[in-house]
Amino acid sequence: MYGYIARQPIFNKAKETIGYELLFRDGEANAFPKIDADEATSKLIMQHHLLMGVEKVTSNKLAFINFSEETLLHHFPTSIKPESMVIEVLETVPPTPELLATLKYLKELGYQLALDDHDFDPKWDPFLPFISYLKVDVQQFNLLQISRHLRRVADYPFTLLAERVETAEQFEKLKLMGFQLFQGYFFARPEMLKHKQLSSNKANLLALMAEASACTLDFERLADICQRDLGLSYKLLRFINHSGQNQAITSVKHAMVYMGEAELKKFIALLALANLQDGSPDELLRQSLVRARFCDALANHVKLTKNPPSSFLTGLFSNVHLIVEQPQDELLAQLxxxxxVKLALLKREGQFGHFLKLTEALEQADWPLTDDLLQSLPEGADLAPMYLEAVAWAESLLRQV
Incomplete structure (x- = not known):
């Protein structure tokens, strides 16, 4: 399954691209799907930002993204860095006190705000001090009307952006009226990008893996992701129950705190990776689990300890890019x-990279390379039993998850 996104460039007076408006699409017809604005924004963020990164979609230029009332009030924009985006408030959003408070909060966090298809109704005046961009549909008014409206709001410090500019004559006149940015078919029609996408469930799993790999766990964030997926919550509670704990668990967050960081990090990463698969686990997943356990065993042998368990995560993440069909460097940039760990995965550098090279040498039965890599480990590293134990552990885990 593929995800689709349209991007329409935004130009300055010199016709230089300063950013793109991102538009969710559901197919190669390059048309907006028959879904509501909340769902469109959610899919745009989950399917494209998480996997590709907004910066990649926009070539490190500004991303103008539409947000509806619900997505704004629930602070959806905060999942993207403030310097990467401009939050566009859709013209259908009612100007309520709650919205004003939300926009003030987002402004304080460093986000730039835009009013989309602004109609110059005075009810929006309390919002104008917090607005960075005022987008005006120049097909909605004639030039005289636009000029009159602009005089009324001339004291506010926003940048004027003209939408639906379709002729060179319009472009020249709008420049004289004070517009600094421009968007429309005169410059370029929306172009469509396509990439392999994850389902919303798999996006949650990848988000879990990202959170589990952080140095310090954010239990609130982890619980929020888990609670989006009943299956994940159930498996977490079942895991705790099977581990012999006898304390009553009152919430997903309570369960996570009770497990402790080290075990929780391993479990979440394992569970998420296992569930990234469609159907039965294949050899890529099996190999990832074996590598994780074996690299962890090697770290224990050399008495290398870190939080998070980085050697374990190195082996576990070694095949994720193949499982989700994404370029490894782009995927790792989002985690x-x-x-x-990243240097080990990308270049096989450092201590973790050494463990991974040794694991791969064993997988490929490259005995000369195995012996050579073994020389740098302390004496007493009996690889065969360690590797067989890792294989048995992986098979046992696959039966559970």
Missing amino acids: PLLTE
Whole structure:
């Protein structure tokens, strides 16, 4: 299954691209799908930001993203860095006190705000001090009407952006009227990008893996992700029950705190990776689990300890890019893994990279390379039993998850 996104460039007076308005699409017809604005924004963020990164979609230029009332009030925009985006408030959003408070909060966090298809109704005047961009549909008014409206709001410090500019004559006249940014078919029609997408469930799983790899766990964030998926919550509680704990668990967050960070990090990463698969686990997943356990065993042998368990995560993440069919460097850029882990995965550098190279040498039965890599480990590393134990552990885990 593929995800689709349209991006329409936004230009300055010199016709230089300064950003893109991102538009969710559901197919190659390049038309807006028959879904509501909340769902469109949610899909745009989950399917494209999480996997590709907004910066990649916009070539490191500003992303103008439409937000409806619900997505704004629930602070959806805060999942993207403030410097990467402009929050567009849809023209259908009612100007309520709650919305004004939300926009003030987002402004304080560093986000730039835009009013989309602004109609110059005075009811929006209390919002104007917090607005960075005022977008005006120049097909909605004639030039005389636009000029009159602009005089009334001339004291506010926003940048004027003209939408639906369709002729060179319009472009020249709008420049004289004070518009600084422009968007429309005169410049470029929306172009469509396509990439392999994850289902919303798998996006949650990848988000869990990202959170589990952070140095310090955010239990609130983890619980929020888990609670979106009943199956994940059930498996977490079942895991705790099977581990012999006898304390009554009152919530998903309580369960996570009770497990402790080290075990929770491993469990979440394992559970998420296992559930990224469609149907039965295949060899990529099996290999990832074996690598995770074996790399962890090697770290224990050399008495290397870190939080998070970085050697374990190095093996576990070694095949994620193949499982979700994403370029490895792009995928890792979206995950808060330690630099040492990323260097191990991308370049096989450092201690963790050494463990991974040794694991791969064993997988490929490259005995000369195995012996060579073994020389740098302390004496007494009996690889065969360690590797067989890792295989048995992986098979046992696959039966559970």
